[in-house]
Amino acid sequence: MKYHEVEFLTSSPKIEDCPISDLPEFVLAGRSNVGKSSLINALVNRKNAAYVGNTPGKTRFLNFFKVDNKYMLVDVPGYGFAHRSQKELVQFGEMMDGYFSNRKNLKALILIVDYRHKPTNDDVTMIDYARELHMNILVCATKKDKCKRSELAKLKKCISETLNVPLSNIIDFSSITKEGVDSLWDSIDNMLNNESNIDI
Ligand code: GTP
Ligand code: MG
Numbered sequence: 001m002k003y004h005e006v007e008f009l010t011s012s013p014k015i016e017d018c019p020i021s022d023l024p025e026f027v028l029a030g031r032s033n034v035g036k037s038s039l040i041n042a043l044v045n046r047k048n049a050a051y052v053g054n055t056p057g058k059t060r061f062l063n064f065f066k067v068d069n070k071y072m073l074v075d076v077p078g079y080g081f082a083h084r085s086q087k088e089l090v091q092f093g094e095m096m097d098g099y100f101s102n103r104k105n106l107k108a109l110i111l112i113v114d115y116r117h118k119p120t121n122d123d124v125t126m127i128d129y130a131r132e133l134h135m136n137i138l139v140c141a142t143k144k145d146k147c148k149r150s151e152l153a154k155l156k157k158c159i160s161e162t163l164n165v166p167l168s169n170i171i172d173f174s175s176i177t178k179e180g181v182d183s184l185w186d187s188i189d190n191m192l193n194n195e196s197n198i199d200i
Contacts, residue, residue, distance in 0.1 A: 004185065006044040006073075009064040013091075015098035019064050025072040025105050026188060029126055030112035032078030033058075035142040038175035039112060040065065040075050043184060062099055071107075071192055074099075080122045100133065108136035108191050110184075111163070115141040115155055115172070119162045127163050136191050139165050140184060145174040 012018045028036045037059055041048065044065070063075040076099070077092060084092065100106070109130040113119050130137050141159055144152070152172075160167045171187065173180030 004044065005068050006046075007066045009066055009072075011061045011063045013061045014095060015102050018062060018099070018103065019072075021072060022105050023066070023069075023071050024107040024192060025074055025103060026108045026110055026191075027074045027076060027099075027106060028110045028112055029076055030078055031114070031120060031122065032081035034078060034112050034114050035175055036078060036112050037075055039140065039142055039173060039184075040073060042173075042175040042178055042181055043073075045181075062095065071188075072105075079126070080120060100129065106133075106135065108138060108188075110138045110140060110188075112140050112142055112173075113159055113163075115144045115147050115152075115159075118158050124163065127165070137165070137169075138184075138187050138191070139163060139170045140173045140180065141170055142173040142175060142180075144172050144179060145176045 009019050010017070028040065030036050059075055059077045061077070065073040065075070067073060076096065079092075079096075109127070111123065111127055111130075113123055127137060127139075139159070141156065147155060156167060156170060156172075159165075159170060171180050171183050173184065
């Protein structure tokens with residue numbers, strides 16, 4: 001595994017608070033509680049680089065991690081979290097809209113889905129939005145450790161068909177076993193070097 005130097009920069013509640021940077025940025029988005037922050041921790045090989053919670057809604061703001069002084073990973077709150085107040089929902093919507101529509105250096109969406117479940121309408125909306133913005137897109141199916149081996153092929157096919165993404169562009173992942181860590185780093189590096197422009 002290649003060593004990556006990862007530095008947590010800041011947690012920003014609004015687009016105006018985001019770090020000024022022209023480094024290419026990769027945003028990790030997905031349903032609440034799907035395992036986005038755990039995936040970041042697995043990637044950077046630390047337990048608490050990003051906050052992980054047993055209850056949905058743990059990540060509240062836009063969290064910036066600088067990698068190798070070359071690019072940023074951004075951990076954002078999950079969508080589809082039912083137990084937010086109306087005011088919080090509005091703030092969440094404004095923060096995400098502000099980020100996606102104003103962040104000039106945003107290069108790619110890493111969409112995290114749960115290996116076990118059919119992606120939701122929110123997931124489809126998210127990926128279609130990224131397509132409209134002509135962002136590179138990568139899909140990571142996490143919590144693979146919770147799946148029965150005999151069901152893997154069927155589950156992955158369902159993810160591929162629902163999101164309209166080729167099977168080969170879906171990374172198998174588990175923050176517990178660390179499966180997928182190397183593939184995800186490689187894919188990020190490839191996108192960065194534009195060796196493969198994964199515009200799916
Ligand atoms: P929000 O910040 O609320 O959007 O959640 P999140 O998507 O960041 O999820 P988080 O990483 O906080 O993880 C949610 C729960 O899932 C925690 O209890 C994790 O321990 C668990 N979890 C995350 N990834 C995995 C995984 O690969 N396998 C298993 N078995 N559990 C996982
Ligand atoms: Mg989180």
